[in-house]
Structures are given as C-alpha cells and as structure tokens.
Amino acid sequence: MPRLNRLFCFLISGLLLSLSGTSQAQTHWIMATGYPQDNFFTHNIEMFIKEIEEKSDGELTIDLRPNGTLINHDAIKRAVQSGQVQIGEIRLGVYGNEDPMYRLDSLPGAATTLEQARQLLEAQASYLEKLLSEDSIIPLAYVPWPGQGFFTSVPLKSVTDMQGMKIRIYSQPTRQMAEQLGFQATILPFAEIAQAYSTGMINSLFTSAQTGIDIQVWDYAHYFTYTGTSHSKNTIIVNQRAFHALGDELQRIVLEAGKNATERGWEMSRQAAASNQETLVENGMQIDQASNDIQQAIGQIGDDLLTQWRESASPEARDVLDRYLQMRSGKQD
CATH class of the missing domain: 3.40.190.170 (Bacterial extracellular solute-binding protein, family 7)
Known part of the structure; x- marks a missing residue:
C-alpha cells in the first residue's frame, strides 16, 4: 500500500504541474x-x-x-x-478630431x-x-494604403465633371477636398459603402484600388481616375x-x-x-491618370489644408511636419 500511495501521489503531482503549465x-x-x-x-x-x-x-x-x-x-x-x-x-x-497628427497623412499632397x-x-x-x-x-x-483615386460611373476629364456628384470619402481632409472640388461628400465607414451605393446615397468614391476590389466596385462604377494624392x-x-x-x-x-x-x-x-489596378481592368474598368486640371486643383486644396493644419496643431506637431518636409526636400535634391 505505501508503494501504491507514493505512486498515486507522484501521478497527482505530475498532473497538477501539467495543469499549472497549461494555465500559464x-x-x-x-x-x-x-x-x-x-x-x-x-x-x-x-x-x-x-x-x-x-x-x-x-x-x-x-x-x-x-x-x-x-x-x-x-x-x-x-x-x-x-x-x-x-x-x-x-x-x-x-481620429483626426482627437489630434491633428492623426489626420496629417491623409492631407492631399502630404505624401504622394x-x-x-x-x-x-x-x-x-x-x-x-x-x-x-x-x-x-x-x-x-x-x-x-496604396495611392488614392476616384471611382465614377462616367469619365473624369476635368474638375467640371465632378460638380454635384455624391461621393463617399473617409476623413475630414478628404471631405474638405471633395467639397472644394464640387462633390457632395459623405464620410462613411468601409462596411456601409455597398448599401450607400444601393440606396443612391453615393454614386462615386475617393479611395484606393484595394477598397474598390474589396467592395467589387465594378458593380457600381466603370472608371478609376488615379490621383496618388495621399498614402x-x-x-x-x-x-x-x-x-x-x-x-x-x-x-x-x-x-x-x-x-x-x-x-x-x-x-x-x-x-x-x-x-489591384490589373484586377480592376480584368473586371471591365477603365483606369486613367488624373488630368493636370484635376491634379492642380487638388494640389492647391492640399496647400490650403496644410496651412489650416498648422494653425490647429501644437508647436510639437508643427515641428514633426517641418522635420518631415526637410527630409522630403533633402531626398528630392
């Protein structure tokens, strides 16, 4: 019996150690x-x-x-x-409303x-x-994210083609950009895009080709006008x-x-x-580079938004921007 008791205790101890290790x-x-x-x-x-x-x-x-x-x-x-x-x-x-730094990378032209x-x-x-x-x-x-562009049901040859279109965008800077270009802009999360199209809330998008593929945008649009604009x-x-x-x-x-x-x-x-652009073409979409007219308009809006960003940012945040601009200009020299 003593031998059996020792064996029993040994087995129980081993089991407890095993359970202890598993819990960790x-x-x-x-x-x-x-x-x-x-x-x-x-x-x-x-x-x-x-x-x-x-x-x-x-x-x-x-x-x-x-x-x-x-x-x-x-x-x-x-x-x-x-x-x-x-x-x-x-x-x-x-989260750009919590601190300007959160929206810096989505300003048009900040990082193309x-x-x-x-x-x-x-x-x-x-x-x-x-x-x-x-x-x-x-x-x-x-x-x-890869560079951005406009998904539309008609070609965008110039800024005048954008007037009155109902567009989904994803941040306050892109909303300001879209409205100044002439769109009626609405901020919507990714999950609501398909429903917004089906109900007529929107008829265009400003986003990356990746998002276009995620929602099978070819069911709603036929053209992707690439601008770069932000990453x-x-x-x-x-x-x-x-x-x-x-x-x-x-x-x-x-x-x-x-x-x-x-x-x-x-x-x-x-x-x-x-x-992703290849996938869009395979699904019948036409891809064009944005015209000079469109790019110049976006560039001017981006400059204005950057000025506004500086005014809303803390001195420490402005130092971050200045450091980045020095790095960017140094690489371009």
Missing part, C-alpha cells in the same frame, strides 16, 4: 479589424499572428475577427483602449508616394507613440495593460512581430498598388 500557456487575445479576409492588410495581420503564436509556442494566441464582424471599424480604437478587446487595427485618419509616406512615419513615430500612450494604447505596426496609414494597436501583463519574452516576441508586420506591410502595399 493560455494567454488569449481577441483582435478586431474592419477589413475583409482577402484584403492585404488582413493577410499581413494573419502573418503577424502566426509569427507570435509560433515563436511563443502557443503561449499567446490571438483570435482575429475581420470585416467589422465583432466591432465597427471606427470604434476599434475605443474598444482597445477600454480593454473590450486586447488588440486591433485602426486607420489613423478616423510610398517613399514619402515612410519619411512621414519616421518623423511622426515618437509623437504618435506618445499620443496613443495617453489612451493606454501601444502602437505595434504601421502599414500604408494614409493603418496601425496595429494593443491595450497597454494587456501588453504589460505578458512576460518579458512574450513582449519581445510581440514587438518583433510588429516590426516585421510594418516592413512586410510596406512591401505588400507596393505590390498591391500594381496588382
């Missing part, structure tokens, strides 16, 4: 994003999650809820801040190429990190408390996966810019 391995996060499964942003997030789960040997797992199925896209920042979900993806420009967008990020990064930390949020990765950014963010609850090694894994997602995402955006 069950850190589980939920991640919300507003974009569909086949969007390149979502593919990048899936690789980000896979890297974390593999390098942590399953100690940290992340359940991704794409396409706004869990939380409306515009509400994700608040959900992460409050801890409703631990991690999410946001579009910075959505991916190279300029990367320089802007370098100038912004520390400011954005401090800004988000005030809301108990840590930024992990930044990924740019705004999405950001992967994590709740500060959830992050600091991880051990040092898990924190390192998450931060490294975020850096890798940034580098990979930049290249994915570059590739998407070319392949």
